[in-house]
Amino acid sequence: MGRPTAKKLVPLIIAIVVNIAIFSAAVSSSPVPSLAKLGCESKCGDVEIPFPFGMSDNCYLNINFSITCNHTHFTPAKPFLMNSNVEVTNISLHGELHVLNYVARACYSEDGSADIKNRPSIRVPMFTISNTKNKFTVIGCDTYAYISGELDGESYRSGCMALCGTFRKNIKDGSCWSGCCQLEIPKGLQKLALEVGSFHNYTEPENKSNLNLSQCGYAFVIEQNIFNFKKSYINNYTEEKVPLVLDWKIKHENCSTDKCKCGQKSEKILEDGSKYYRCKCPNGYHGNPYLDEGCQDTNECKLGTHQCVSNDMCENAPEGTYTCYCPENYEGDGKEGGTGCRKKHSNSKFIKIATGTGVGITVLLIAISWLYLGYKKWKFIQRKEEFFKKNGGTMLQQHLSQWQSPTDTVRIFSQEELEKATNKFNESTVVGKGGYGTVHKGVLDDGSVIAIKKSQLLDQSQTSQFINEVIVLSQVNHRNVVKLLGCCLETQVPLLVYEFITNGTLFDHIHDRTKYSNHIPWEARLRIASETAGVISYLHSSASTPVIHRDIKSTNILLDHNFTAKVSDFGASKLVPMDQTQLSTMVQGTLGYLDPEYLLKSELTEKSDVYSFGIVLLELITGKKAVCFDGPEAERNLAMYVLCAMKEDRLAEVVDKEMVMDEGKLNQIKEVSKIAKECVRVRGEERPNMKEVAMELEGLKVMQVQHSWIKNNLSNSEEMISLLGETSNSTQFLVSSRMNSTSNSITTDILTAHVPDAR
Numbered sequence: 001m002g003r004p005t006a007k008k009l010v011p012l013i014i015a016i017v018v019n020i021a022i023f024s025a026a027v028s029s030s031p032v033p034s035l036a037k038l039g040c041e042s043k044c045g046d047v048e049i050p051f052p053f054g055m056s057d058n059c060y061l062n063i064n065f066s067i068t069c070n071h072t073h074f075t076p077a078k079p080f081l082m083n084s085n086v087e088v089t090n091i092s093l094h095g096e097l098h099v100l101n102y103v104a105r106a107c108y109s110e111d112g113s114a115d116i117k118n119r120p121s122i123r124v125p126m127f128t129i130s131n132t133k134n135k136f137t138v139i140g141c142d143t144y145a146y147i148s149g150e151l152d153g154e155s156y157r158s159g160c161m162a163l164c165g166t167f168r169k170n171i172k173d174g175s176c177w178s179g180c181c182q183l184e185i186p187k188g189l190q191k192l193a194l195e196v197g198s199f200h201n202y203t204e205p206e207n208k209s210n211l212n213l214s215q216c217g218y219a220f221v222i223e224q225n226i227f228n229f230k231k232s233y234i235n236n237y238t239e240e241k242v243p244l245v246l247d248w249k250i251k252h253e254n255c256s257t258d259k260c261k262c263g264q265k266s267e268k269i270l271e272d273g274s275k276y277y278r279c280k281c282p283n284g285y286h287g288n289p290y291l292d293e294g295c296q297d298t299n300e301c302k303l304g305t306h307q308c309v310s311n312d313m314c315e316n317a318p319e320g321t322y323t324c325y326c327p328e329n330y331e332g333d334g335k336e337g338g339t340g341c342r343k344k345h346s347n348s349k350f351i352k353i354a355t356g357t358g359v360g361i362t363v364l365l366i367a368i369s370w371l372y373l374g375y376k377k378w379k380f381i382q383r384k385e386e387f388f389k390k391n392g393g394t395m396l397q398q399h400l401s402q403w404q405s406p407t408d409t410v411r412i413f414s415q416e417e418l419e420k421a422t423n424k425f426n427e428s429t430v431v432g433k434g435g436y437g438t439v440h441k442g443v444l445d446d447g448s449v450i451a452i453k454k455s456q457l458l459d460q461s462q463t464s465q466f467i468n469e470v471i472v473l474s475q476v477n478h479r480n481v482v483k484l485l486g487c488c489l490e491t492q493v494p495l496l497v498y499e500f501i502t503n504g505t506l507f508d509h510i511h512d513r514t515k516y517s518n519h520i521p522w523e524a525r526l527r528i529a530s531e532t533a534g535v536i537s538y539l540h541s542s543a544s545t546p547v548i549h550r551d552i553k554s555t556n557i558l559l560d561h562n563f564t565a566k567v568s569d570f571g572a573s574k575l576v577p578m579d580q581t582q583l584s585t586m587v588q589g590t591l592g593y594l595d596p597e598y599l600l601k602s603e604l605t606e607k608s609d610v611y612s613f614g615i616v617l618l619e620l621i622t623g624k625k626a627v628c629f630d631g632p633e634a635e636r637n638l639a640m641y642v643l644c645a646m647k648e649d650r651l652a653e654v655v656d657k658e659m660v661m662d663e664g665k666l667n668q669i670k671e672v673s674k675i676a677k678e679c680v681r682v683r684g685e686e687r688p689n690m691k692e693v694a695m696e697l698e699g700l701k702v703m704q705v706q707h708s709w710i711k712n713n714l715s716n717s718e719e720m721i722s723l724l725g726e727t728s729n730s731t732q733f734l735v736s737s738r739m740n741s742t743s744n745s746i747t748t749d750i751l752t753a754h755v756p757d758a759r
């Protein structure tokens with residue numbers, strides 16, 4: 001029950017002020033502008049007469065638009081078209097003229113004679129009957145009616161009949177089904193005339209008197225929105241005149257002349273093949289488009305024809321527009337159907353400050369963390385570059401650019417790529433470990449399987465070995481050499497990427513029964529020996545720059561799925577310039593395989609590889625390790641052990657017991673051990689060169705093949721396939737012979753694939 005506080009008073013005062021403002025605005029607003037020409041009477045009775053219509057000579061556009069206002073007989077006065085009796089009820093500037101037209105009727109007296117019969121017509125040649133707004137309508141129970149007129153200069157005639165049926169049950173209010181008939185009006189109809197009649201002058205049905213039916217029929221053209229049929233019309237339709245809509249437009253001969261003119265800002269609409277025109281005020285304007293200053297900006301705000309939430313929030317703008325706005329402390333577009341107006345949060349100032357501060361702090365934090373991350377990234381890149389340099393990347397790049405042979409397909413892998421391939425060098429991907437480091441198995445994005453060699457030690461010599469290997473392997477392209485795919489130098493230790501060889505090392509196959517329970521048969525051993533000899537021979541002589549491997553041993557000979565030898569680990573290898581046959585180096589190699597002469601003199605020649613290969617041959621024959629510390633004294637040095645046995649002619653005793661032997665094989669083993677003996681001679685000069693070794697082994701292998709075939713001992717087609725890899729006369733002979741003996745489809749395929757090679 002408190003007194004009204006100042007807070008409550010404020011809106012009240014505002015409301016009063018606003019009301020006063022609105023009131024005074026309404027009072028001060030100018031009167032609605034006249035639609036008639038300046039200085040002309042604008043109304044006849046209740047009807048407004050806009051230009052181009054007018055009631056006196058200078059007020060209408062031309063005589064066709066003259067209106068006669070009959071003051072004398074009618075109060076209020078009534079307007080008529082020109083000097084006719086067509087009464088005008090409304091003139092719209094959209095081109096419609098509402099007039100009244102007479103109803104045609106025909107009535108008959110009891111005896112059947114015509115009582116009343118009229119034939120009304122409307123002949124206003126400058127206007128047409130609106131086809132969209134009117135309908136020809138007939139009412140009666142025994143009635144026919146004609147409509148006639150002129151359509152495009154031709155006469156037009158049509159008709160309609162209204163019947164009721166015997167018991168008139170179907171006559172219903174609102175439905176023009178029975179006792180009623182309607183027709184559409186054709187477009188452009190002029191000079192309308194109506195006539196109505198009866199088929200039997202209402203003598204049927206006989207009992208009409210019981211129904212008290214009127215004996216009249218009616219026909220008229222009426223504005224269809226107004227007409228609504230009623231049952232009672234059949235008995236008694238009393239209207240004398242009905243409303244009718246005419247279309248009006250201005251006729252012109254040539255629109256480039258001055259006469260064809262609309263007011264300022266108004267639009268001209270040409271109709272009927274440009275023979276007529278109308279004018280129109282654009283949206284947002286109102287008034288008479290036919291007058292010079294006729295089109296006025298509409299004050300939508302005052303009229304309420306706006307979309308603003310309320311009139312108060314609407315501001316009219318000139319040029320036909322308006323804007324909606326929201327009061328102070330409200331937000332939104334102020335439009336209905338838009339966002340409307342909503343009250344702003346009250347403590348907006350606080351929010352503004354808070355938001356501002358929040359945004360400021362956030363931006364600052366983002367900037368700081370961005371800078372920090374940028375710094376980290378920079379450090380990371382720096383480290384990568386450092387590693388790259390330290391890992392010999394620069395050196396390697398120089399080398400690689402120097403050798404521009406097409407076999408240089410060494411690719412630089414990124415750290416991320418390799419980490420992804422190995423699941424971040426997970427323990428489970430390790431496939432080999434040694435003094436050199438670890439080998440991981442990885443799968444690249446394209447599905448190819450790779451082996452990644454990762455050095456463990458962090459010393460410079462190891463690094464340069466890695467680089468050396470890359471450089472050597474980039475020079476070598478041989479099917480019995482593990483293919484180097486690329487490297488990665490961005491990491492702390494350099495990484496080398498190779499093709500993945502599936503079947504492990506020769507060492508494991510010979511010595512490690514936990515890994516491989518099946519022994520390798522002699523045939524395969526011979527082939528491995530031959531292939532290895534071939535590749536070393538190639539390295540020594542055929543490669544673009546001769547290469548001394550320096551670390552031939554069974555752990556560096558890998559085997560793929562069909563026991564093809566792949567020589568690996570070129571970390572210690574040396575490229576030998578063409579004019580030099582020996583190099584002074586630090587002694588390097590693996591105990592047991594190391595050339596004793598090299599060990600003494602530190603002079604590296606290709607014969608050192610021959611010695612090491614000799615030891616591998618002995619390993620293959622005996623199945624014993626190069627150095628075996630846990631065996632008896634005599635067996636510790638493999639070379640000595642075998643040589644002794646050979647001397648004492650008991651070679652058969654030292655041959656690997658796991659191999660199935662026969663006389664032919666034993667003979668071969670004898671031959672191979674002779675080769676091995678030559679290879680492991682103490683004086684390098686006395687050793688054969690690798691080419692000779694390779695040729696002898698190849699010869700033995702071929703003999704083995706022939707020998708085996710003659711004995712028809714080849715049961716394993718897989719072995720057959722691998723043997724076919726070589727191209728020599730004897731192989732060719734083998735294939736064709738085999739084709740005769742069996743029909744092995746695999747062999748046939750191989751034959752077709754290899755015959756061109758053999759030629």
Ligand SMILES: *[C@@H]1O[C@H](CO)[C@@H](O)[C@H](O)[C@H]1NC(C)=O
Binds near residue numbers: 069070072
């Ligand atoms: C007014 O209307 C009456 C009746 O239709 C007619 O006789 C009279 O001539 C009209 N006067 C003028 C001025 O048209």
Ligand SMILES: *[C@@H]1O[C@H](CO)[C@@H](O)[C@H](O)[C@H]1NC(C)=O
Binds near residue numbers: 047048089090091092
């Ligand atoms: C004439 O028609 C307009 C609309 O077309 C209407 O607003 C006006 O009230 C009408 N005038 C008369 C006298 O019927």
Ligand SMILES: *[C@@H]1O[C@H](CO)[C@@H](O)[C@H](O)[C@H]1NC(C)=O
Binds near residue numbers: 111112
């Ligand atoms: C009216 O109808 C009756 C009966 O059909 C007929 O005899 C009579 O001649 C008709 N009268 C006129 C004027 O048509």
Ligand SMILES: *[C@@H]1O[C@H](CO)[C@@H](O)[C@H](O)[C@H]1NC(C)=O
Binds near residue numbers: 063125126
């Ligand atoms: C008046 O209308 C008639 C009929 O359409 C026409 O022939 C005549 O040219 C028009 N008069 C003027 C001045 O346009």
Ligand SMILES: *[C@@H]1O[C@H](CO)[C@@H](O)[C@H](O)[C@H]1NC(C)=O
Binds near residue numbers: 206210
């Ligand atoms: C006319 O109506 C009366 C009474 O309803 C009836 O007796 C007479 O049969 C009717 N005439 C005809 C021709 O249907």
Ligand SMILES: *[C@@H]1O[C@H](CO)[C@@H](O)[C@H](O)[C@H]1NC(C)=O
Binds near residue numbers: 209212
């Ligand atoms: C028909 O009209 C007359 C007078 O006009 C009346 O006396 C008579 O009762 C009416 N008949 C019927 C059936 O409505």
Ligand SMILES: *[C@@H]1O[C@H](CO)[C@@H](O)[C@H](O)[C@H]1NC(C)=O
Binds near residue numbers: 236237238
């Ligand atoms: C005919 O209808 C008018 C009005 O609609 C009414 O005044 C008149 O009395 C009716 N005449 C008859 C005979 O029903």
Ligand SMILES: *[C@@H]1O[C@H](CO)[C@@H](O)[C@H](O)[C@H]1NC(C)=O
Binds near residue numbers: 253254255256257
């Ligand atoms: C219209 O009038 C212009 C200038 O008066 C004239 O050049 C042109 O030929 C006329 N066009 C027609 C179709 O009469």
